Amino acid sequence: MNRRWLPALCVRRPCRLPMRPKCMAGSLIDRAAAYVADLVFPHVCAVCGRSLVAGEEVLCLHCRSALPQTHMHLMSPNPLEERLVGTVPVERAVAYCHYDRGSAYARLIQHAKYHGRPVIMRWLARRYAAGLHREGFFDGIDGILPVPMHFLKRMRRGFNQAEWVARGVQDATGLPMFDNLVAAHGHSSQTRRGGFGRWQNAQSLYKTVRPGDIDGLHLLIVDDVVTTGATVLACAAALRQASPTARLSVLAIASARMS
Numbered sequence: 006m007n008r009r010w011l012p013a014l015c016v017r018r019p020c021r022l023p024m025r026p027k028c029m030a031g032s033l034i035d036r037a038a039a040y041v042a043d044l045v046f047p048h049v050c051a052v053c054g055r056s057l058v059a060g061e062e063v064l065c066l067h068c069r070s071a072l073p074q075t076h077m078h079l080m081s082p083n084p085l086e087e088r089l090v091g092t093v094p095v096e097r098a099v100a101y102c103h104y105d106r107g108s109a110y111a112r113l114i115q116h117a118k119y120h121g122r123p124v125i126m127r128w129l130a131r132r133y134a135a136g137l138h139r140e141g142f143f144d145g146i147d148g149i150l151p152v153p154m155h156f157l158k159r160m161r162r163g164f165n166q167a168e169w170v171a172r173g174v175q176d177a178t179g180l181p182m183f184d185n186l187v188a189a190h191g192h193s194s195q196t197r198r199g200g201f202g203r204w205q206n207a208q209s210l211y212k213t214v215r216p217g218d219i220d221g222l223h224l225l226i227v228d229d230v231v232t233t234g235a236t237v238l239a240c241a242a243a244l245r246q247a248s249p250t251a252r253l254s255v256l257a258i259a260s261a262r263m264s
């Protein structure tokens with residue numbers, strides 16, 4: 006739907022008829038609020054594009070049930086924890102769904118990231134964290150720490166998607182959010198890099214500030230997509246270097262399958 010036409014429609018649901026004199030009762034504030042609400046949560050499924058019905062939000066029931074969930078928090082061994090085994094100890098690592106490049110759900114995440122719809126990230130994170138919370142995944146975790154974004158990149162994009170994932174986790178758990186990690190300089194996208202290239206690119210990118218704040222705490226590093234794990238491991242390395250007693254876990258919305 007071309008949004009430029011929306012103001013020409015009556016925004017009072019269920020009317021939605023072309024504006025006629027009797028529909029002008031809708032105040033400008035009502036119309037503005039409805040327009041903003043439609044921008045934030047358009048009433049179509051973000052995957053299949055079908056109209057959402059009452060009780061549905063972001064995804065229709067069909068696309069929600071077809072979400073390719075990993076259920077990796079129930080697996081032993083957990084494939085993401087195995088991927089992150091290395092120089093920095095990561096206690097728990099989970100991702101909500103599989104990230105299959107070119108799939109409808111990968112496009113959903115790209116859409117959220119590159120087309121200004123970070124609320125999708127928050128909604129997915131809230132749903133995922135609520136389920137994990139009931140199963141005790143957050144027991145012993147003291148706070149959430151989103152993967153930071155350099156301020157120039159953040160200015161260009163308008164938001165840091167990892168922060169929106171963190172807000173969703175916070176909605177479901179009430180855990181505090183920490184900002185003790187900063188991106189020390191801008192870097193190019195990881196998207197087209199191979200495993201070693203990602204690792205090289207991520208090294209020395211992150212810096213811990215006020216390390217005393219996180220001494221002895223168990224922090225959950227959150228990001229939107231984990232591919233090789235180079236980014237979250239670089240964050241973990243920066244945190245542990247500054248605060249060797251910090252304990253670390255990882256949560257992502259999606260995890261790329263590794264062949």
Ligand SMILES: [Zn+2]
Nearest residue numbers: 050053065068
């Ligand atoms: Zn759908």
